[in-house]
Amino acid sequence: QKEVEQNSGPLSVPEGAIASLNCTYSDRVSQSFFWYRQYSGKSPELIMSIYSNGDKEDGRFTAQLNKASQYVSLLIRDSQPSDSATYLCAVKNQGGKLIFGQGTELSVKP
Amino acid sequence: NAGVTQTPKFQVLKTGQSMTLQCAQDMNHNSMYWYRQDPGMGLRLIYYSASEGTTDKGEVPNGYNVSRLNKREFSLRLESAAPSQTSVYFCASRGSLAFETQYFGPGTRLLVL
Numbered sequence: 001q002k003e004v005e006q007n008s009g010p011l012s013v014p015e016g017a018i019a020s021l022n023c024t025y026s027d028r029v030s031q032s033f034f035w036y037r038q039y040s041g042k043s044p045e046l047i048m049s050i051y052s053n054g055d056k057e058d059g060r061f062t063a064q065l066n067k068a069s070q071y072v073s074l075l076i077r078d079s080q081p082s083d084s085a086t087y088l089c090a091v092k093n094q095g096g097k098l099i100f101g102q103g104t105e106l107s108v109k110p
Numbered sequence: 111n112a113g114v115t116q117t118p119k120f121q122v123l124k125t126g127q128s129m130t131l132q133c134a135q136d137m138n139h140n141s142m143y144w145y146r147q148d149p150g151m152g153l154r155l156i157y158y159s160a161s162e163g164t165t166d167k168g169e170v171p172n173g174y175n176v177s178r179l180n181k182r183e184f185s186l187r188l189e190s191a192a193p194s195q196t197s198v199y200f201c202a203s204r205g206s207l208a209f210e211t212q213y214f215g216p217g218t219r220l221l222v223l
Contacts, residue, residue, distance in 0.1 A: 008150065034211050043200055043214040044153070051209060088152065090211075097168070098143075098212055102152035 003027060004091050006101035014109050019076040021104050023089030026070065032092040033065055033072045038103065039085045048074060079108045112136055114215035116201050122221045123191045131186040131218050133201030141204040142184035143212060144168075144176060146197040153200065159184055191222045 004025045013019045021035075032051055036044035050056045050063040050072065062075040072091075076083055089101040117132045135142065144156040145168075155168030159178040173195060175187045184203075188195060198219050202212040 004152075032209055032211075043217050045214070046211050049209070049211055097155060097158070100153040102150055 002101075003093065003099045004089055004101040006087075006089050006104045008102055009105040010107050011104055012107045012109060013079050015079060015081060017079050017108075019079045019083065019106055019108070021074040021076075021087050021089075021106065023072045023074075023091075023101055024070055025072070025089075025091045025099075027091065027093045027099075028067075028070065029094050030091045033063070034090040034092075034098070035061075035063060035072075035074045036088040036090060036100075037085045038088060044088055076106075079106075081108050081110050084108045114201055114203055114213055116199075116215040116218050118218060119216065120219045120221075122223065123188075124223050125192060127191050128187065128189050129191065129220075130188075131199055131201075131220075132183070133185065133215055134183045135201075135203040135213075135215075136182065137203060137205070137213065138181070139203035139205050139213075140181070141206075141212075142178065143202040143204070144174075144184070144186045145200045145202065146170065146195075147200060147217075148197050156186065156199075188220075191220075193222045196220060196222045 035048040038044045048063040050065045056063045060077045064073045086103040088103045114135045140161045143158045145153040157176040159165045162181045201215040204212045
């Protein structure tokens, strides 16, 4: 089992819809969780971080964490074509290293 | 504040050639990292440096060496390039606080023929 798993997609949603991106992780003691956005040909950029169970909202983005289920998700409300990118889930493991999932490609259709 | 910078942006090598990828950060971060990114594989850690003077292997260190020249600079060397090392290489840095995340450079695209 990979340490951090994501569906590779592509996930296609219409403009204005909610995009839901999911991630599971295997290290039960992980405490820090991050979502990065990566546009084609560019470097990853941090968009959300979450450390405790529940929801964390920042504008159109909501990160959700469930440590019991070892599950973290990212919701993007009112999706825009400019949200089309690959979204990387990253989990800081017990050794302090950041482990990345393979990324989910999101396509928002006008 | 440039953040994390990398040179070169793009490089073509022949099998067996050597090269050094350069990375520098101006955020006074202690930790620096080298990743490679391949299609469908996500980001994989090659080497990291938790502080000036220390380096450690990551998930895929074979075929690479690193040097933490000073607090700002962390270089990655390919001694004898192989086609399997064709990839996009990202350098990243992170501050010392427990909940800080990593900031990435723009990447170096390497093609080994």
